[in-house]
Amino acid sequence: MEIIRVENLHKKFTLKSKILEIPTGLVHAVNGVDFSIDKGKTLGLVGESGSGKSTTGRLLLRLLQPTEGRVYLEGRDISEIKNREFRKIRKDIQMVFQNPYAVLDYKMTIEDILTQPLHIHKIVHPLEYSKEVERLLRIVGLSKKDRKKFPHEFSGGQRQRIGIARALSTKPKFVVCDEPVSALDVSVQSQIINLLKELQEEFHLSYLFIAHGLNVIKHVSDQVAVMYLGKIVEKGDVEAIFQRPKHPYTIALMSASPIPDPEAKRERTHLKKEIPSALEIPSGCSFHNRCPKKMDICERVTPKLIGEGDYQVACHLVEGVASHGSSA
Amino acid sequence: MVHRLKRINYPLLVGGVLLLFVMFAYFFPHLLTDMDPNVEEAAKYIEVRRGGELVEEYSTRPFPPNEENRFGSDEAGRDLYSRLIYGTRNTLRVAFSVVLFRMLIAMPMGIMAGMGVKTASIVINTFNTLFTAIPKLLISFVILNVAYFRNLEMQHSIWAFAIVLTVVGWSKVAALIEDQTSRIMQEDFIEGEIAAGKSYRQIGSQNLMPHLIPHVVSYTFMEIGMVLFLLAQLAVLTVFVGPRRIALAESFSAGFEMAFEPEWGSMLARAPIIIRSFHDRMWLIIYPALTFFLAITGFNLTGEGLRIEFQKRSSRVVSFIRQGFFFFSPRIYIEQWKNLKTYWRAVGVKTLGLVAVLLFFFFPPEPSMVQFNTEKAFEHLEVLTDESLEGRVIGFEGGRRSGDYIIHTLQDYGLEPWQGNYYHEFPSMDPGNTGYFERLVVEKATLVLEKNGIKETFHVNEDFFLPHLAKSISLDLYEGNVPEDGYTFEGRTITYEEDHIEIGLEPHIDPIPLIKAQGRQEVSRYFYVQGQSFGGSSPTELGFPTINAPAGVPYRLGIIYTDEFDDRIINTYSHTNTHIIPFGELREKLENADIHITLHLDPPKAPDYPGRNIMGFLPGRNWENEGPRDLVIIGAPYDGFYTGGREGFNPALSATAAATSLELARALSELDEPLEKSIMFIFFDGEQSEFPFRLRGSFQYNRSRGRFEQADFPYTYIEVGYTGNNQVNRMDINFVNGKGPGRESYFARDELLKRLNDLNVDYRMFYDNRRMTNYSLYSVSINSEFSMRFGGMYFPFMNLREDTIDEVNEDYMKDLGQIILDTVTLNPLFNGEGM
Numbered sequence A: 001m002e003i004i005r006v007e008n009l010h011k012k013f014t015l016k017s018k019i020l021e022i023p024t025g026l027v028h029a030v031n032g033v034d035f036s037i038d039k040g041k042t043l044g045l046v047g048e049s050g051s052g053k054s055t056t057g058r059l060l061l062r063l064l065q066p067t068e069g070r071v072y073l074e075g076r077d078i079s080e081i082k083n084r085e086f087r088k089i090r091k092d093i094q095m096v097f098q099n100p101y102a103v104l105d106y107k108m109t110i111e112d113i114l115t116q117p118l119h120i121h122k123i124v125h126p127l128e129y130s131k132e133v134e135r136l137l138r139i140v141g142l143s144k145k146d147r148k149k150f151p152h153e154f155s156g157g158q159r160q161r162i163g164i165a166r167a168l169s170t171k172p173k174f175v176v177c178d179e180p181v182s183a184l185d186v187s188v189q190s191q192i193i194n195l196l197k198e199l200q201e202e203f204h205l206s207y208l209f210i211a212h213g214l215n216v217i218k219h220v221s222d223q224v225a226v227m228y229l230g231k232i233v234e235k236g237d238v239e240a241i242f243q244r245p246k247h248p249y250t251i252a253l254m255s256a257s258p259i260p261d262p263e264a265k266r267e268r269t270h271l272k273k274e275i276p277s278a279l280e281i282p283s284g285c286s287f288h289n290r291c292p293k294k295m296d297i298c299e300r301v302t303p304k305l306i307g308e309g310d311y312q313v314a315c316h317l318v319e320g321v322a323s324h325g326s327s328a
Numbered sequence B: 001m002v003h004r005l006k007r008i009n010y011p012l013l014v015g016g017v018l019l020l021f022v023m024f025a026y027f028f029p030h031l032l033t034d035m036d037p038n039v040e041e042a043a044k045y046i047e048v049r050r051g052g053e054l055v056e057e058y059s060t061r062p063f064p065p066n067e068e069n070r071f072g073s074d075e076a077g078r079d080l081y082s083r084l085i086y087g088t089r090n091t092l093r094v095a096f097s098v099v100l101f102r103m104l105i106a107m108p109m110g111i112m113a114g115m116g117v118k119t120a121s122i123v124i125n126t127f128n129t130l131f132t133a134i135p136k137l138l139i140s141f142v143i144l145n146v147a148y149f150r151n152l153e154m155q156h157s158i159w160a161f162a163i164v165l166t167v168v169g170w171s172k173v174a175a176l177i178e179d180q181t182s183r184i185m186q187e188d189f190i191e192g193e194i195a196a197g198k199s200y201r202q203i204g205s206q207n208l209m210p211h212l213i214p215h216v217v218s219y220t221f222m223e224i225g226m227v228l229f230l231l232a233q234l235a236v237l238t239v240f241v242g243p244r245r246i247a248l249a250e251s252f253s254a255g256f257e258m259a260f261e262p263e264w265g266s267m268l269a270r271a272p273i274i275i276r277s278f279h280d281r282m283w284l285i286i287y288p289a290l291t292f293f294l295a296i297t298g299f300n301l302t303g304e305g306l307r308i309e310f311q312k313r314s315s316r317v318v319s320f321i322r323q324g325f326f327f328f329s330p331r332i333y334i335e336q337w338k339n340l341k342t343y344w345r346a347v348g349v350k351t352l353g354l355v356a357v358l359l360f361f362f363f364p365p366e367p368s369m370v371q372f373n374t375e376k377a378f379e380h381l382e383v384l385t386d387e388s389l390e391g392r393v394i395g396f397e398g399g400r401r402s403g404d405y406i407i408h409t410l411q412d413y414g415l416e417p418w419q420g421n422y423y424h425e426f427p428s429m430d431p432g433n434t435g436y437f438e439r440l441v442v443e444k445a446t447l448v449l450e451k452n453g454i455k456e457t458f459h460v461n462e463d464f465f466l467p468h469l470a471k472s473i474s475l476d477l478y479e480g481n482v483p484e485d486g487y488t489f490e491g492r493t494i495t496y497e498e499d500h501i502e503i504g505l506e507p508h509i510d511p512i513p514l515i516k517a518q519g520r521q522e523v524s525r526y527f528y529v530q531g532q533s534f535g536g537s538s539p540t541e542l543g544f545p546t547i548n549a550p551a552g553v554p555y556r557l558g559i560i561y562t563d564e565f566d567d568r569i570i571n572t573y574s575h576t577n578t579h580i581i582p583f584g585e586l587r588e589k590l591e592n593a594d595i596h597i598t599l600h601l602d603p604p605k606a607p608d609y610p611g612r613n614i615m616g617f618l619p620g621r622n623w624e625n626e627g628p629r630d631l632v633i634i635g636a637p638y639d640g641f642y643t644g645g646r647e648g649f650n651p652a653l654s655a656t657a658a659a660t661s662l663e664l665a666r667a668l669s670e671l672d673e674p675l676e677k678s679i680m681f682i683f684f685d686g687e688q689s690e691f692p693f694r695l696r697g698s699f700q701y702n703r704s705r706g707r708f709e710q711a712d713f714p715y716t717y718i719e720v721g722y723t724g725n726n727q728v729n730r731m732d733i734n735f736v737n738g739k740g741p742g743r744e745s746y747f748a749r750d751e752l753l754k755r756l757n758d759l760n761v762d763y764r765m766f767y768d769n770r771r772m773t774n775y776s777l778y779s780v781s782i783n784s785e786f787s788m789r790f791g792g793m794y795f796p797f798m799n800l801r802e803d804t805i806d807e808v809n810e811d812y813m814k815d816l817g818q819i820i821l822d823t824v825t826l827n828p829l830f831n832g833e834g835m
């Protein structure tokens, strides 16, 4: 059963000058994205900074309105749900935000931050608030003494946990985890990831797990989608992606990530240049100007996402080969 | 960082200290001064320091700073320091209400605009542009300078200022709030709140408000400072809150308006004029200006300091606010009730608090110790207006018997005689060179009208009323020159004017032409009427018809004939002229030209008895031991004018004061415990006469006590006035300040006003600076600590045919009686520890 499905999602931002608000540019942050996530499963979304991952996450939660395309939540087109009803639905779909420093109201104590969702969605009886807050803090590994503290009194990792506790406080079915661990050091990373996995098992959660490195994704995802400049360039089951990556970008990403497993040796590809700005997306295959295996066609023709079953890739190299590749 | 956090918040410290002082003056002015801010002194010896030594100097107002008046006095001789202290409340009330109203509008508008409601944004902008183009000061000045606003009574005046200054100023704060709101709404965490499922309203109340409140608090304080500044500016343009009175300036030929109530702004109102002679009266400007400066600084610094305090990252203010909401949430309270077992403690505390709050707000006014019984007062009224008493005229049988009735009643109620006597006699005739009698009685008088050979006869007290007998007649009687057949006046109506005619006739002489009457007599007095200020008319809004008698014409007769009787009163007093007032049919008949008139008066009768003031005494708690330290005198006039005992002609208003006072005596005599102070009831005789003044009972009483007795027996005086007829709906209260500048009178008045509010009495307050000496209130009050009169001296229809017992205003009497009883029994200045 699908919890969420997106079809042909586009998001364009108009940049405006600060003073007179004159449009100065158009950012195509999400450029035709399709995927779906099954109940209790995790989709890992990877890509470099600026590739549109967070934007995709926001679109799913209707924190942004898509320029084009649809998002289906348990089969319902969310753009057709009235605001009032959607506020209630937000109980089921939560988000752990990327930047834990900015996203907590700094005037509120932790207790307030955690109590409010309970209050809004009537999760527990008002007199149980403080008990529930304690429980949530315990789940994410904080002590109940922390209740009276302000966000700035916590470390980044602790704050990320608060973000998670808050996302979980409404007992959601689907959570967008936007790089929940990238700001943290490795030991804490695994703690949080283990926590998320435990919670998934316990509550049968579905995740959209956003990261810019593949190694984190590998541990949590059932499926992986690789995103580059607003487009998904390759997606499939974790094993498929990690064992037989096809897209040069995916391969490059993999070689960039530190590999905890020393036996897994791999050919190292280094990406030329920086990722281009989303303002000026290259023609044809948007990756062509950095691709080590660039062909003539790449500059002119945009490759389509093709493949069988769950596995799909968009690259001229594998065009026509894809079907063989998956069976090979 | 640590250093920063520990830094002392100097603005808050300094501002807080200043505000502490200001608020102390707001709540406890009496602890800061012993003076009554309203007492005026004209001239006195003051002690000043000259070269380090105290020197006594004679000085007239305005007094420079001296030992008694620390900051000097204003031009009316009122102590400047106590006016500043007591003025704090009035001035700050304006500032507070302006800012409160501004915030009440600016908050919702600013927040809506900041959260993206376009209309709100447009409205704010429009107002802002408008009042930037037209300066606030100018527009407030133009509106508030309208006569209507200048003459409002204090509380209404504060409202008027609050509304005008709110309208011109709210948009500026609103724009600040709009800015701040949109800034907060752009913060990153807002997205998280949306994701959590909050509606805009929830974000507004749960996230926006906590961030906004610190700003709003600091804006509020700064606004108060700004409004105070605006008030100071307006004051310099002579626009200030509160009612005014005309003051005679000793050093100027003209009078000018001064505030009656203490208030800071009004003290700056004379600044532009005083500044010209700044060097020798600079205290008049410096102290009020300094007060404004310190208060404004205090509010501004506190606002700034609070902002700094709130913005500290570890500030818990917001969290406290939130916990407060949780704590006071009715829903939580109900839930806790449902789970009483667990939350019995919280429920207990909250319930107690709730009960306390309810009690505070719905606390019934202190119950009266004794009740005024209007029915009993009306029983007295019936007796006193009985036809057999013929109007209770001083010196005649009816007046004598009325006095006896009062004495017996007082005895019945157990009141003691005063110094062995229930009454004090005084001559009903002035034995001096003028030879006036207090009252002459003409038992029979007829008026004959003749037109086209047809004669019609009319009788006194049936068809017309004889309010005044000319003093020449009084003189004739004194000298034994009254003609045996009495007096005959003959004349002819010549013209008839729509609204006002007067006919002058001479006895035994050929008819002479009509003399047209003047309008109202202007009585040149300066006093203050709550709600209205007059310079030169009478406090009761009533005038007296003027008769211009040519000198040397001894027996002039006037017919007072006007359609304006409903706002006129006719009281009976000796006058240059003899007057008649025609009733009904006669009145209509006179509305014609060319009627021959003959008035015949039988020889008038002189009084048979002297006048009598009746007294009854209720000793207070300490009477035996200490003597009458603080005596309370309750005075009421009881005499009337001659009605001839005619059936159906028994004017009642003139008896209401005595009837009310008798009922007061009953009520107070039935108290279980004697009061702190002793009470003396006096019923004055001869009060119906305006002239000659020295024949009035109150004057005679005052004279009889003598200077030395008065010095030993300080007293406060309460006068029971007439209670009005059914056309009157507001009680008149006249307050006369104390002898000295002690603050007691101010407090007594404060308590009185509170009680009036508690009892929901509609009243009108007059104040007087004791220049008017021809009413009993003034002659007795002149030696009192302070005095007040409840009720009026004159009312429409008084002493006329329409003045019947059915027309007496029962509610007025009830209120009047009750407020006097409550004042005597509950006002701490009268019964209690006092000050």
Ligand SMILES: Nc1ncnc2c1ncn2[C@@H]1O[C@H](COP(=O)(O)OP(=O)(O)OP(=O)(O)O)[C@@H](O)[C@H]1O
Pocket (backbone or CB within 6 Å): A013, A014, A015, A027, A028, A029, A047, A048, A049, A050, A051, A052, A053, A054, A055, A056, A098, A212, A277, A278, A279
């Ligand atoms: N509100 C916005 N207005 C304009 N441009 C935006 C906005 N939000 C995102 N963008 C642009 O859209 C593109 C995608 O941004 P997004 O935050 O989705 O990237 P990301 O993949 O999450 O990157 P990172 O790994 O750094 O978080 C970027 O070029 C960014 O500048």
Ligand SMILES: [Mg+2]
Pocket (backbone or CB within 6 Å): A053, A054, A055, A098, A178
């Ligand atoms: Mg991101």
